Amino acid sequence: MATSSHTSIRFDDQVAIVTGAGGGLGRSHALQLAARGAKVVVNDLGVARDGTGNTLSPAESVVEEIKAAGGQAIASAASVTDPAAVEEMVNQAMRQWGRVDILVNNAGFLRDKTFSKMTLDDFRAIVDVHLMGAVHCTKAVWEIMRQQNYGRIVMTTSSSGLFGNFGQSNYGAAKMALVGLMQTLALEGQKYGIRVNCLAPTAATRMTEELMRPEDLALLKPECVTPGMLYLVSRDGPTKTILCAGAGTFSRSSVTLSDGVYIGERPDAVELLKANEARLQDRSGETVPTTGFQQSIMEITKARGAKK
Numbered sequence: 384m385a386t387s388s389h390t391s392i393r394f395d396d397q398v399a400i401v402t403g404a405g406g407g408l409g410r411s412h413a414l415q416l417a418a419r420g421a422k423v424v425v426n427d428l429g430v431a432r433d434g435t436g437n438t439l440s441p442a443e444s445v446v447e448e449i450k451a452a453g454g455q456a457i458a459s460a461a462s463v464t465d466p467a468a469v470e471e472m473v474n475q476a477m478r479q480w481g482r483v484d485i486l487v488n489n490a491g492f493l494r495d496k497t498f499s500k501m502t503l504d505d506f507r508a509i510v511d512v513h514l515m516g517a518v519h520c521t522k523a524v525w526e527i528m529r530q531q532n533y534g535r536i537v538m539t540t541s542s543s544g545l546f547g548n549f550g551q552s553n554y555g556a557a558k559m560a561l562v563g564l565m566q567t568l569a570l571e572g573q574k575y576g577i578r579v580n581c582l583a584p585t586a587a588t589r590m591t592e593e594l595m596r597p598e599d600l601a602l603l604k605p606e607c608v609t610p611g612m613l614y615l616v617s618r619d620g621p622t623k624t625i626l627c628a629g630a631g632t633f634s635r636s637s638v639t640l641s642d643g644v645y646i647g648e649r650p651d652a653v654e655l656l657k658a659n660e661a662r663l664q665d666r667s668g669e670t671v672p673t674t675g676f677q678q679s680i681m682e683i684t685k686a687r688g689a690k691k
């Protein structure tokens with residue numbers, strides 16, 4: 384395995400906002416960004432695991448930890464679901480430090496239930512905090528990053544959205560929506576030096592402590608995920624990448640398009656499609672389209688080819 388100089392990836396003179404950074408993964412992200420030179424806004428509403436209650440103290444205690452280690456940080460108790468409070472948080476960072484280079488959208492909570500038992504309120508609360516929370520924060524920094532010609536944004540997605548998890552239809556839907564948001568913002572941000580990526584973590588936090596065995600939780604330290612986030616927000620980091628990270632392993636997930644099967648316009652199209660199911664499901668030759676148009680281009684090319 385390649386080795387490297389210990390802390391060559393640094394964030395000196397950069398300002399980072401990490402939402403939901405009062406505990407768990409966000410705390411680890413904030414501490415590591417600060418340790419590598421970033422000035423950090425430690426945001427946390429300080430809610431319970433299901434999103435109820437609120438207190439500034441978790442964010443303040445992480446700020447104290449950063450300061451004790453010689454770093455710079457300020458606390459914010461803005462709820463990511465409140466666009467006005469989010470804007471004020473960003474204004475606070477601008478007043479204090481004059482720029483925002485990095486946004487890590489990490490805040491959120493769970494309301495797990497099977498779809499049959501889930502209320503619409505439980506569904507909306509999860510979409511609101513994970514999807515709209517990230518939208519509010521991203522919207523509040525977007526023009527600043529465009530003006531600076533520099534920005535790094537991470538959306539915290541989840542294997543629940545990418546692959547599905549029983550009892551998490553609300554959470555999975557919200558987390559996959561963040562992938563869609565990232566796919567387009569990465570394209571729109573490219574010209575302005577803004578790179579947008581997704582992080583799909585696995586970590587032992589209060590969110591997962593009841594879902595996994597203690598011996599597995601011991602391997603899943605939040606600190607093992609944070610290097611993935613640092614890689615994504617670094618100056619030479621990628622864009623439009625879904626990085627999966629947990630227990631020291633890093634992998635990439637992609638939304639792919641298979642080569643497909645041309646059936647054409649005919650009355651028995653559905654029967655022919657069924658007869659060609661094996662080819663439809665065949666994943667060899669799969670690609671990762673760089674834009675949505677590539678699907679249409681592939682379809683039009685095949686149709687034109689068949690008509691020749």
Ligand code: NAI
Nearest residue numbers: 403407408428429430462463489490491541585586588590
């Ligand atoms: P956590 O519960 O320790 O951290 C989430 C933080 O967000 C909490 O400190 C909470 O107070 C804060 N928060 C909740 N609502 C907020 C709001 N409206 N405004 C501001 N802050 C708010 O959980 P964990 O595990 O550290 O989760 C961090 C992120 O990683 C979440 O987006 C989660 O969905 C995601 N994730 C975690 C996984 C894991 O294995 N722990 C797996 C996949 C995704």
